[in-house]
Amino acid sequence: MYALGTEVMISGQGAEGAWEELEQLEATLTRFKPSKLTELNQQGSLNHPPEVLLEAVEHALEIAKSTHGLVTPLILPALKWAGYKECFQAAQVEAGLPPDVADWADVELSGELIRLPQGAELDLGGTAKSWIVERISRHLSGNFVIDAGGDVWLKREELSPIDLEHPFAGESCQLLLPPGQFGIATSSLLKRAWRGGHHLIDPRTSRPLSSRWVQVTAIGPSLCTAEVMTKLIFLGAEESLEKGYVYLAFDQQGQLWRYEESWYLV
Amino acid sequence: MTGTTKKFNKAEATLVLLSACMGIGLGVGMRYVKINADTISASTTVQPASLSQTSSFSPQVNVYRQSVYRPVARTRGS
Numbered sequence A: 001m002y003a004l005g006t007e008v009m010i011s012g013q014g015a016e017g018a019w020e021e022l023e024q025l026e027a028t029l030t031r032f033k034p035s036k037l038t039e040l041n042q043q044g045s046l047n048h049p050p051e052v053l054l055e056a057v058e059h060a061l062e063i064a065k066s067t068h069g070l071v072t073p074l075i076l077p078a079l080k081w082a083g084y085k086e087c088f089q090a091a092q093v094e095a096g097l098p099p100d101v102a103d104w105a106d107v108e109l110s111g112e113l114i115r116l117p118q119g120a121e122l123d124l125g126g127t128a129k130s131w132i133v134e135r136i137s138r139h140l141s142g143n144f145v146i147d148a149g150g151d152v153w154l155k156r157e158e159l160s161p162i163d164l165e166h167p168f169a170g171e172s173c174q175l176l177l178p179p180g181q182f183g184i185a186t187s188s189l190l191k192r193a194w195r196g197g198h199h200l201i202d203p204r205t206s207r208p209l210s211s212r213w214v215q216v217t218a219i220g221p222s223l224c225t226a227e228v229m230t231k232l233i234f235l236g237a238e239e240s241l242e243k244g245y246v247y248l249a250f251d252q253q254g255q256l257w258r259y260e261e262s263w264y265l266v
Numbered sequence B: 001m002t003g004t005t006k007k008f009n010k011a012e013a014t015l016v017l018l019s020a021c022m023g024i025g026l027g028v029g030m031r032y033v034k035i036n037a038d039t040i041s042a043s044t045t046v047q048p049a050s051l052s053q054t055s056s057f058s059p060q061v062n063v064y065r066q067s068v069y070r071p072v073a074r075t076r077g078s
Helices: A015-029 A036-043 A051-066 A073-081 A128-139 A223-234 B010-034 B037-042
Strands: A006-013 A045-047 A113-115 A141-148 A151-156 A160-164 A173-177 A180-188 A213-220 A246-251 A256-259 A263-265 B043-046 B061-064 B073-075
Touching (some): A036 A045, A051 A073, A051 A128, A151 B073, A160 A180, A223 A246
Antiparallel strands (some): A173 B061, A246 A256, A256 A263, B043 B061
8 A cells, every 4th residue: 555655565463553543644744745744844833733743753853863963854955955845756956055954953842832943844754654664563463564665664473584675676685584573674865866866865965965875774673773774874874873783785886785893795 | 882801710611601602502503493504605694783782682684695585575765
């Protein structure tokens, strides 16, 4: 089923409840359709925000704080400048300089009010998908798999083979995970990309980031954390990576590397 | 995480050695349970956590150069 701007698959007992909550969360948090988030972005503030918007923004700001602003929801004006307004297929980079990315610490957040810094807008796309997926998995019991456009959150009592798509249509690799609950997040510079740009913004430059990698995967006990770690790798912040996660990346030539305090060719 | 050092007496050292041997034995055993011997040459074991991080989560994820088993999901950029 199409949701969160991508194909989503939910399998497991309780999937109906998970779908229902997914639709409710998306209706509140999307920036592509009129929502409480778009209302906040247009007005610059929102009184009595719904609880889920508060929680999602709080989550995004916590990540911004823990990554020293490298992964921040305030990149939306820069993302629009880079061309990704509503549809990336028609995206074009604007003329002139990109707008600065506002400081996450300047967002006011309370139970009664969310207020953004002047000119700032939030894009929760970098953090909300994994947050939503982990949240709706509370409806599922026993073994389950949620695949949200290639970000996978699963719980299984047996080994879990996961195909890792090659960025250049080469043969897939395969990950074999032990029994347990895992998040597998993959980010790519080749998806949601257009002439002169793509969807991953470097807040230090306000422009689409440049990297030696084209596709990065992180595997660990939290899908939310795994998703953030992929962004940190693209931003060259390996010193900030969470311990106990598995990191894999394809370079510009399509070669697969893994990270263990340094990068090694697989 | 910061490391600490500890001096062992003979009994403790023997216990540590025995534990280490058991750990290695278990690890090797699990490896052969999990991985078909024919495919080991095509795989790489990724174990990012060092021994000093035993309290943290450390999944043993094997990476194969090709699809060996029927996948339960496919991860990709979106």
